[in-house]
Amino acid sequence: MAKQYEFRIKGLPYLLVLPQMVIVFIFFFWPSAQAIWQSFFLQDPFGGQYIFVGLENYRVLFTDESSAYAQSFWVSVVFAVSVTVLAMSLSLFLAVQANKKIRAASFYKTMMIWPYAVATLIAGVLWLFMFNPNVGVVAWFLKHKLGYEWQYLLNTGQALTLLILAASWRQMSYNFVFFLAGLQSVPADFIEAAAIDGAGPARRFWKIIFPILSPTSFYLLVMNLVYGFFETFPIVHQVTAGGPGKSTAILVYKVWRDGVVNLDLGSSSAQSVILMLMVIGLTVVQFRFIERRVNY
Amino acid sequence: MKRFSLLMLALLLCASTVFAQIQIDWWHAMTGKNAAALEELTKRFNDSQTAYKVVPVYKGSYSDTMNAGIAAFRAKQAPHIIQVYEVGTATMMNAGGAVYPAYKLMKDAGEKFDPKAYIPTITGYYSTSKGEMLSLPFNSSTAVMYYNKDAFRKAGLDPEKPPVTWPEFFETAKKLKASGMEGGFSTNWISWIQLENFSAWHNQSFGTKNNGFDGLDTKLVFNTPLTLKHLQTIYDLSKDKTFIYGGRENKANPLFTSGTVGMHFESIGGYGNFKNTCKFDFGVARLPYYSDVKDAPQNTIIGGASLWVFNGKPKEDYKGVAKFFTFLSQPESQAYWHQTTGYLPITVAAYELTKKQGFYDTNPGPEVAIKQLLNKAPTGNSRGIRFGNFNIIREIEDQTWEDILAGKISVKDGLDKMVNDGNAELRKFERLYKK
Structure with a gap:
């Protein structure tokens, strides 16, 4: 058990947590309650008309083909998993390389961390400018020098690939910092002992370094999935706007689009509630496993 | 101390002259040279009289602006005037008590208002089928x-x-x-x-x-x-x-x-x-x-946006809004707006004025568009x-x-x-x- 401190004034602890509770209430509980409430209604944006429809907003999402919610869900899964795998594996590889005794290591490290300073929205704009079929430099090169038919405005595979690359590029820096810190905390004598026992570099990595890194990796896995699912909205917004068709409209993009642009508040609220449940689920997983694994 | 109270007095006097002026809030979605032209028009109106002061505020994209307006209305903090894109027209029309229709505003305020002075294809977009103008076309x-x-x-x-x-x-x-x-x-x-x-x-x-x-x-x-x-x-x-x-x-x-x-x-x-x-x-x-x-x-x-008036403000304010709408509809205002931004003039008089000024001799493009709108009734x-x-x-x-x-x-x-x-x-x- 942790140490406990007895407050002399009875009400003081409550008073001290009050500001935090007020913030949580105003910015989390109140809007969440409103979202749940609104998800049961069909309403006009000005709040003049409210029609209670029960679970209809949810039912439409799950059964109505034209809402394309299932499609949006699967695109989000593919997207988040791809971003996670790509961003984590590449950054682990680069962190291992940067952790070696190489010349100008700090230069490499700085360069690697840099993209994280770029706001997600700006990252989207950067990639847009490179790859847009009408104005992009890389797009021009692909089309005119390599003869590759680059038209992500109509080709779903290309659009999704571009989004995954753009989102991973930015997230790699974050992963890199954590992996590098993790690698630097691996005791050198473990490695030396293993080397003396005749373990090659690959064996040393998989048998010693990788297990020691596993709490970091697990933490990053959760963070990357959350990033892929929820924080990549600006990239989608900038680069594809959910197109071609509806094929890259990931869940968070769809919530925003349906609510803010299309003013369908009922459906948008229902979608937010579903997202909220997903985040709660992910958080529970994170706490249960990380709490357990962190004391290896 | 004496100097301080004098200063206070001066400040109070300044403040009271500001308070005597009725402020009219206008939320819009214009950027770049369009925003500059919008501000110039507002300045001209504010300089032309002392009773009202129109304050334009940029609220982001069209959908951002509309959302801001809706949220503000629900919180009873709506601006007087809001610029809404053409696709939002039906939503605004059906907003019931939220909107003060333009034709009614002009009538209640006793402003001279002749719907026939406007280009029918432009005002028609924002009118009832009976020809009652619900919002004032702005950028078309x-x-x-x-x-x-x-x-x-x-x-x-x-x-x-x-x-x-x-x-x-x-x-x-x-x-x-x-x-x-x-x-x-x-x-x-x-x-x-x-x-x-x-x-x-x-x-x-x-x-x-x-x-x-x-x-x-x-x-x-x-x-x-x-x-x-x-x-x-x-x-x-x-x-x-x-x-x-x-x-x-x-x-x-x-x-x-x-x-x-x-x-x-x-x-x-x-x-x-x-x-x-x-x-x-x-x-x-x-x-x-x-x-x-x-x-x-x-x-x-047409496409573009129009100006809608929110309900629930003091009656005096609406007089100012109506005066501002009259000002915006004047041929000089419209000709300026048309020639600086490329958007179409909303009145026939403004079109004639622009023609007389020789604008189309060097800019034939916009006239093609106007003629296309006026091609047939x-x-x-x-x-x-x-x-x-x-x-x-x-x-x-x-x-x-x-x-x-x-x-x-x-x-x-x-x-x-x-x-x-x-x-x-x-x-x-x-x-x-x-x-």
């Missing part, structure tokens, strides 16, 4: 064809004779491509230009009930053989890149400005932009039409479009058009899908507002 544009005169010359075509009919247009596009261009033509706003304006220009119903003006029980009916033929032709030409797709909304512009294609469809609002960016000689022409359609060409419809098919959930309907059209071009769905099935899915949105809107 319409779709025109832009063509690269240098490319025409290179392909051996007469740069002063742009194609007039669609068959001629497609032939010209092929010739441009054959002359060495990467593509023949492209278009912005597939929904607004190739469906809505296309229907109006051919006097074909886009939706029943006069395109939704006469009731919420309107249905989309634009999946006609004519539209099918048109989209099928464009789709077929996309195969060999005679048509190049450049994205939704106005994202296809770089295809024209970079000389990738020789002809392009875009709002006349983009004229100034093209004048700045095109390194070649370009011209503006009317939209082509199919000459075998009896009533074609009819007139095109508008019919029920060409007065405008009045749909609820209009934004979603356009989105469905854009998305389905991409699926058509990607070969995921045939042109015919795609067109039917646009109509069916769009109708579902119309029914949803009707259900919400049916009394």
